[in-house]
Amino acid sequence: MKLFLFIVTLILLVSCKDEKPAAIEPTKQYVNAVIIIDNQMDSIPVVIRDLPSFENSQSNILLFNNGVDTLTWRKNSDDIVRISSRINKLQTLLIKPNDTLRVQLKDSVLHITGDVVDWETFKVIETSEIDSVQNLRDQLHGRYFTKSEPGLKPTKFINDYELIELYAGGFYNRELINKELDSIAKIIALERETLDLKLEYIDEEIENKSFNPRTGKLLKSVALRDYFNILSSWSRYVRENNAIRLNPNFNELSEARDEGFLINAITDPKYMNEEILVGKYGTSTMHSYLNVLQSKYSYATKNWIKSKFHKTYFELPERLDGELLKVAKSTAIHKMMSWNEPWPEIVKCYDDYISNYGSDKYIREFEIQNAKKLNLERSLDNTDLLLANTLTKSISLTDLIKAQKGKPVYVDFWASWCPPCIDNMPASKALEKRLGDKVNFIYISIDTDEQSWKKSERQISLKAENSFIALNYELSDFVIKENLNEIPRYFIYDQSGKLYDTKAAAPDDPNIYNLLEAIAK
Structure with a gap:
């Protein structure tokens, strides 16, 4: 009898020991990732954001004020989460299913612990082969570029050098660039080679199961976005010169082509991967892609850079089709709005979009934000303002x-x-x-x-x-x-x-x- 009572007591003790208290600490049974927030600062919220999407061009922003809270983050997906407060810089993290992040704001310092992967470090892809190609690019690049002294703004001009924000802040010799566009073409060719090596490396890591496919997709999107951004930045120097163009294989100089060598640099079908560019992670990449297409139309004024994405909009069917074309068109309309292009041109593109696709998730945000103007557009008496x-x-x-x-x-x-x-x-x-x-x-x-x-x-x-x-x-x-x-x-x-x-x-x-x-x- 005593032995029986001892065994029963032991079982109860073990059961009690294994039972978790009703608290915010999650267990690994979660499919979703979990973020535990402990804010010990009065009137200073912890800010948690995700990436914007085609359906919502603004990031979803969550504010957590003084106290303890728990946030369940998405379901069965790798994602990017950005955490900050107004007294701490933004930290960008890669978060995966079953991850648990602990975020504490205490004594004006933001502490992030747990299953943390720093995205800014993680997204840097380096191999000896990539380094070799980038060194060649940097050697050429150094001929045209000199770093700026601290405190200069990106609008200052000194002699033949113009301060811009490509690579590190510094000056570019515009006159020398215009004389040596063949060297600029070589730099861009090296950028493309770097991109190809990165994409190959990511595919290998996915095959070796070092990367989750979703994380690999995100890394590919970032690599493409960076490449498109570089092309867009160089476009200000090369778009006005029609003598230098690259042929489609991007390795040799050739006769002038109407679309220009910058456009050729992004039309390779392998870069127009619908799975990457239509997904949520492709938002900023698609924006960068359109910037390159539009670069031949933009021009500077006294106070602003004027864009003409409405012209690019009607060229898109020549380059894209299917879902990729739909997303590119809706993104172009959003960019027209953000760059304050003429409203009649925006409405013309919007009408074209509706006639082809109807009102859908990609265009709905535009319709909500501009419902008043769209409803009045066709009934306005334009005599008055x-x-x-x-x-x-x-x-x-x-x-x-x-x-x-x-x-x-x-x-x-x-x-x-x-x-x-x-x-x-x-x-x-x-x-x-x-x-x-x-x-x-x-x-x-x-x-x-x-x-x-x-x-x-x-x-x-x-x-x-x-x-x-x-x-x-x-x-x-x-x-x-x-x-x-x-x-x-x-x-x-x-x-x-x-x-x-x-x-x-x-x-x-x-x-x-x-x-x-x-x-x-």
Whole structure:
């Protein structure tokens, strides 16, 4: 009997020992990865982000405030997770099924432990063969490049050297580059050879089961993206010269070809892998691919680089087909928005997309972000400038001026992508404060991307009641009549609503205060 009681007691003790408490610590029975967050800082959240996708061009961002929490991360997939706080730099990690990451923010320091693989280190692929090819490339590259001294911005020019952000920050000798485009072609050929070696290495590692196929796909996407980015960066030097081109095998110089050797450099079918470029990991790679195709159309202005992805959009069927073409077209439309291309051109491409594919997951984000403009597009009376803000559906500029209660109005035309516009905002707001209720101020953005406008509106701290976005800027007869094709631009209306000045002084002009005060009397 005593022996029986002893055995029963022993079994109970073992059972109790094996039983886990009801806590956040996960076991390896999880199929999903798990991230345990322990935030010990008040008012400073831990920020966890994933990669953007074709369905959602913005990263999903999760904020974890003071306390302990557990996040279950995806199911049965390798992925990239990015973790930071506003007092700690971003850390990018490769996370796999059954991984457990522990993230602690304590004493202003972010500690990450557990099954951690640093993506920035992991994605670097080095073999003796790759190193040999890259050394040849670097020797050529060094002829045209000199590193910059600290503190210089990427817009500074010194003699024949232009500071750009290719490789490390430094100066490129534009004149020498234009004289020796054959050497640039050789550099790009070496870049391609490096890419081929990386792709071969990744395939070997997948076959040897050193890489999970999904991780291999991600590494391939990064290798392609980096290659496309390099081609896009060099395009500014070679796209204007039609004498030097590469033939399709990319090894010899040949006669001029209409598409240019940069385009030839990316049209190899093995680089247009649908499995890689249509998947989530292909988002940034597809963007880089389109940058190269579009490079022959872009040009620089005083304040901005103008793009023409709407031209590239209609060339895509010559290069791609199937699902790859669909994703490339939807990505091109998103890029048109982010680069503020003319709205009529964007709508033309959107209409073409809908006629071929209908509304689907790839285009839905664009439709949601621009629903107001798309719904109004075909019913607009383009005689007047139509406006909208976050408080009202829409209002014409004429009706808005009439509603200003008999006061003069100072109208500030601006855009989120216009540095001089943003630079003038503090002066405009100071002028508004100084004049008090004598003059009404209205801020009208000509952004095509509503999200960019809203983001800048918040950053500048504009009041919702006097901040608007133009819905039909490119189509409005008012814009055409007043030749409103440059910003920043300032208009003044008098108390009766009559247009007083269509090229008024900027808000930092010493005379503008006296002028507005005089009109207000």
